[in-house]
Amino acid sequence: MNSVDLTVKIGSLTLTNPILLASGTVGYGNEIAEFIDLNKIGGIVTKSLSLKPRKGNPPQRIVETPSGMLNAIGLQNVGVEEFLKEKIPFLKQYDVPLICNIAASSIEEYVECTRLLTTEDFIKAFEINVSCPNVKEGGLQFGNNPIAVGIITQKVKAVTNKPVIVKLSPNVSYISEFAKVVKDNGGDAVSAINTLVGTSFNINTRKPKIHNVFGGLSGPAIKPIALAKVLEIKQKVDIPIIGIGGIMNWKDVVEFMIVGASAVQIGTLNFIDPTASIKMIPEVEQYCLENNITQISELTGSYSSQK
Amino acid sequence: MFIYNSAIEKIIALENNIFLLKAHCPEIASTIQPGQFLNIKVSETTFPLLRRPFSVCDVEGDSIFIMFNILGEGTKLLQKKHIGDTLNIIGPLGNGFSLGGNFETAVIVAGGLGSAPFPYFIKKLNMDKKIACFVGGKSEHDVIQYGMRNVKVSTDDGSLGFKGNVVELLQQELSSYEYSKIKIFGCGPTAMLRSLREFTIKNNIECEVSTECAMACGFGICMGCPTESAKQNDKYLLVCKDGPVFNVKDVVI
Ligand SMILES: Cc1cc2nc3c(=O)[nH]c(=O)nc-3n(C[C@H](O)[C@H](O)[C@H](O)COP(=O)(O)OP(=O)(O)OC[C@H]3O[C@@H](n4cnc5c(N)ncnc54)[C@H](O)[C@@H]3O)c2cc1C
Ligand SMILES: Cc1cc2nc3c(=O)[nH]c(=O)nc-3n(C[C@H](O)[C@H](O)[C@H](O)COP(=O)(O)O)c2cc1C
Ligand code: FES
Numbered sequence: 103m104n105s106v107d108l109t110v111k112i113g114s115l116t117l118t119n120p121i122l123l124a125s126g127t128v129g130y131g132n133e134i135a136e137f138i139d140l141n142k143i144g145g146i147v148t149k150s151l152s153l154k155p156r157k158g159n160p161p162q163r164i165v166e167t168p169s170g171m172l173n174a175i176g177l178q179n180v181g182v183e184e185f186l187k188e189k190i191p192f193l194k195q196y197d198v199p200l201i202c203n204i205a206a207s208s209i210e211e212y213v214e215c216t217r218l219l220t221t222e223d224f225i226k227a228f229e230i231n232v233s234c235p236n237v238k239e240g241g242l243q244f245g246n247n248p249i250a251v252g253i254i255t256q257k258v259k260a261v262t263n264k265p266v267i268v269k270l271s272p273n274v275s276y277i278s279e280f281a282k283v284v285k286d287n288g289g290d291a292v293s294a295i296n297t298l299v300g301t302s303f304n305i306n307t308r309k310p311k312i313h314n315v316f317g318g319l320s321g322p323a324i325k326p327i328a329l330a331k332v333l334e335i336k337q338k339v340d341i342p343i344i345g346i347g348g349i350m351n352w353k354d355v356v357e358f359m360i361v362g363a364s365a366v367q368i369g370t371l372n373f374i375d376p377t378a379s380i381k382m383i384p385e386v387e388q389y390c391l392e393n394n395i396t397q398i399s400e401l402t403g404s405y406s407s408q409k
Numbered sequence: 410m411f412i413y414n415s416a417i418e419k420i421i422a423l424e425n426n427i428f429l430l431k432a433h434c435p436e437i438a439s440t441i442q443p444g445q446f447l448n449i450k451v452s453e454t455t456f457p458l459l460r461r462p463f464s465v466c467d468v469e470g471d472s473i474f475i476m477f478n479i480l481g482e483g484t485k486l487l488q489k490k491h492i493g494d495t496l497n498i499i500g501p502l503g504n505g506f507s508l509g510g511n512f513e514t515a516v517i518v519a520g521g522l523g524s525a526p527f528p529y530f531i532k533k534l535n536m537d538k539k540i541a542c543f544v545g546g547k548s549e550h551d552v553i554q555y556g557m558r559n560v561k562v563s564t565d566d567g568s569l570g571f572k573g574n575v576v577e578l579l580q581q582e583l584s585s586y587e588y589s590k591i592k593i594f595g596c597g598p599t600a601m602l603r604s605l606r607e608f609t610i611k612n613n614i615e616c617e618v619s620t621e622c623a624m625a626c627g628f629g630i631c632m633g634c635p636t637e638s639a640k641q642n643d644k645y646l647l648v649c650k651d652g653p654v655f656n657v658k659d660v661v662i
Contacts, residue, residue, distance in 0.1 A: 126632070133629040133650075136410060149632070157643055164625050164633040169455045171625060175632045178645065322455050350455070373626035374450065374459060376499075377412060 106390040107397045108383070110144075110365050112342045113265035113290030115227045117199055117365060119144040119383050120398060121355060124346055124367035125203035125229060125269070126150060126175065130189040131196075137376040140196040142383065144365060148185070150205035150231045153215050155181035165302050165311040170323030170348075171370060172300050174314035177205050182218050194224050201267070204258075205231040209250070213257045220262040227264050230254060233271030233296035245271035245296075248283045255287040265290040267344060270331075272324075273299050277331045278338035285341045293344035293367065294335060295328045321370040322348040329361050336362025336403050351378075352385035359401040410502055410628055413437060414495045418472055420488065425550040427478050427522070428488055435471040437500045443530035444505030444619055444654040447475065448627035450497040451486045460499065461487070462624050462649075464526040464596075467556065476525040476555065502627050503653050506530055506617055512592035514539040516583070518605055520575055520597025521551050526619055528556025530594065543582070545575025545601070576604045588614050595619070599662060606657040616657045622648040637661035 108119040122145040128134045131146055140146065158178025165172050180189065185202075193200055202225050206212040212230060219225055232254060233245035244250040251268065259266050268284045270277055272295035281292045297318025302311045328347025335343050345363030349355060350371055358366045368379040390398055415434040422428055437447065448460040461483045467474040477484050490496070506526070515538050517527050524544060531540060542560045546552040549569035554560050562570030563578040571578040575597070583591075595605045596619040609616035622634040627649045635645030636652065639661050646652065646660065 127630060129630040129632070136628075137412065155643065157645060158632060158635060160637075161635050162623050163635065164623050164631070166457060166459050169458055171459060173625070173631070173633060178632045178635070321458055370458075370625075373631050375412070375497075376626075376628075376630075 106387050106395060108387060110399055112227070112267065112344065112364055115199065115265045115290075117144040119386075120359065120363075120365035121379055121382055121386070122147060122201070122344070122365060122367045123372060123379060124369035125231065127369040127372045130180075130185070131193050134372060134376050135192075135196075138380045140198045142380050143198055145199040145201055145226075146193070147201045147203050147229055147367060149179050150177050150203045151179050151182055151185055151215060151219075152177060152204070152206055153182055153211050155179065155184065160313045162312050163314075165317070167300070167302055167319065168323060170319050170321035172302055172312060172317030172319055173297070174312050174317040176314065182215050186219070186222060190222060190224060199226040200224055201227045201229050203229040203231050203269070209254055209257060212254050213261055216258045217261045220264060225264065227267060227290075228258065228262065229267045229269050229293060230258055231269045231296070233269055233273075245280075246274055248279055251280055252283040252287045255284050255289040259288040267291040267293050269293040269296055271296050272327060272331050276334070278334045281335040281339040281341055281343075285339055289341070291342040291344060291364070292335065293346055294331050295324070295347045298324055298327065320348070322350050324348045325354060329357060332358060332363050333361040333405075352382040352389065355382055355386050356389055356401065359398070360403075360405045362403045362405075364399065364402050410500060411436065413498050413500075415473075415498050417490050417492055417494045417496060419492065420490060423476075423553070423555055427476060427553060427555075429466065429555075430475050430477065430487065430490075431469075431472050432496055432498070433471055434473050434498060437498065438468045438471050438473050441465050441468065441473065441501035442505035443508070443533050444526050445501040445503050446627070446653060447473070447498050447500035448502060448624070449475075449487075451483045457483045457486075459625055460627060462502075462627055464619065464653075465501070465529055466525050467528045467532065474528075476522065476553075478522055499627060503649055504651070506594055506619070506654050508533055508535065510592055510615070512538070512615060513590040514541055514586065514592075516579070516586075516591050516593045517542040517557070518575055518579055518593055518595040518597070518601075519543070519553070519557075520545045520601040521547075522553065523595070523597030523601070523619075524553035524555060524557065526596055527594075531556060531558060543575050543579050545578065545597070574601065574604070576601060576608055579605075580608060588612055592616065603662045606662050609657055617654050618657055618662070619654045620648055620652050620660065620662070624649055
């Protein structure tokens with residue numbers, strides 16, 4: 103039988119397969135490990151970490167919407183120090199690439215977090231979250247500003263030799279402008295997309311359903327938008343892209359790769375079926391076999407422009 | 410906790426739009442504790458997208474029961490299921506009620522659908538414990554006595570039993586008990602749990618409550634279900650993992 107090489111490269115980072123678990127949808131790995139063998143997944147991206155622990159937003163933090171959900175968690179996390187002390191030891195039992203996602207409220211904080219985390223060998227890359235819609239400072243304030251994204255990329259790169267992936271906001275007019283800034287400032291890859299700003303109201307009380315009023319929309323509802331953003335980047339900028347947004351099955355993975363993603367991340371689906379990510383790997387492999395693809399990266403950007 | 414496909418064995422309509430669903434799930438039936446919950450995918454499509462959490466209501470052999478009322482689209486779909494349909498269930502989830510302890514009498518306080526976890530609780534409680542149940546609702550239609558024992562009822566409108574809320578009824582009736590020999594177990598609307606908390610802390614009565622919060626995952630990965638901790642100001646507790654049952658002294662309701 104022919105075999106398919108599922109390995110993908112994101113800068114200097116090699117993954118055994120292109121399916122990763124998205125930030126904020128797997129905590130620090132310990133709960134999801136009860137459902138799946140973490141050794142099999144392409145990589146894990148941690149919940150966004152900040153320098154100091156963050157309490158996050160008051161409830162209600164989530165609400166379901168048609169084919170999606172809004173969340174305003176507010177970056178609740180244990181902070182860099184506790185992460186290194188209490189959370190990493192568990193993950194070290196596994197042979198899985200760990201990507202640390204960092205969210206900060208100042209440029210200095212991004213740099214400081216990276217500096218502290220980069221000394222830990224088990225961390226293989228960084229994903230810089232400049233796109234969280236749910237906190238007052240940082241987050242979108244940076245994600246909307248190409249100059250800030252450029253400075254953050256450059257300063258973070260200066261303190262680590264590990265690949266730096268910048269996670270982009272879809273809540274901008276031209277996402278490719280941001281991808282270009284990342285590339286020009288030495289970033290190794292971009293991930294797209296983070297959640298879209300949305301809200302939902304109760305028509306009887308006329309009150310917002312989530313405490314923060316605005317939240318981030320995720321789930322299958324956002325897939326067409328995410329695909330369009332990945333395609334826009336692919337067409338304008340030569341940089342590896344990790345595709346994220348509404349992936350529910352292996353076909354969605356293939357679709358993201360066709361429009362330009364080198365790898366993908368599974369988010370909201372982990373809440374619904376924590377085993378789904380692992381199950382997709384052989385299914386994607388099967389698709390490759392049937393389509394005479396021997397190295398999965400042949401799929402990346404392989405779309406046909408014929409109308 | 411794990412994911413199971415369970416066949417529906419029965420859906421029983423109790424009075425007043427309340428349903429009992431019985432499903433075959435030996436793995437969960439053999440391990441679940443009273444007060445723990447299940448997160449159930451009620452459809453195979455993206456409508457609704459997220460699972461719906463339900464307390465375990467009872468266990469019989471290899472089967473588990475949940476009790477629900479029709480609230481929105483998810484519970485509407487659940488009620489329309491047929492015998493033999495499969496339900497995808499994650500469980501057992503969260504921390505249940507503590508069954509042991511020095512108390513002589515377990516005093517159950519339930520409001521509306523807050524009765525759901527108690528049939529199993531009563532079944533699993535040590536034989537040597539006495540049981541007293543206080544069950545309340547807005548009117549007689551909301552009072553759920555299924556599986557309860559030694560029941561006293563309250564209704565806000567006085568249509569059945571004591572006129573007033575269930576915590577007022579409790580205060581009136583508890584005078585015949587020695588506070589150090591009872592433990593209260595509560596489940597129901599937030600307002601009820603709040604006054605129960607106030608009353609039990611003031612009178613130094615042991616009390617555990619089962620709380621609710623909107624949930625996405627139900628097992629600790631989304632951080633969607635925070636509840637204010639009474640002991641640590643800088644950190645939330647998670648209802649799905651640290652609860653849903655809490656000692657009232659540990660949470661702010
Ligand atoms: C630990 C726990 C145990 C539960 N046990 C039971 C039980 O035994 N029997 C029972 O009938 N119900 C129980 N519930 C409530 C039950 O989950 C909801 O009734 C159910 O989700 C409603 O789904 P729906 O689609 O019909 O309603 P919808 O209103 O359409 O639900 C929409 C969304 O609102 C969320 N939501 C529902 N209820 C609440 C709430 N109280 N607070 C915040 N968000 C909410 C849902 O999770 C869902 O995502 C429990 C909830 C929790 C958290
Ligand atoms: C509950 C929740 C929490 C999230 N937290 C983070 C986070 O901390 N950092 C981050 O970069 N992205 C976060 N995200 C965004 C996801 O990583 C992902 O980009 C987004 O949900 C789109 O993918 P999906 O549709 O597959 O969920 C979160 C998403 C959800 C639903
Ligand atoms: S419901 Fe996801 S963490 Fe509690």
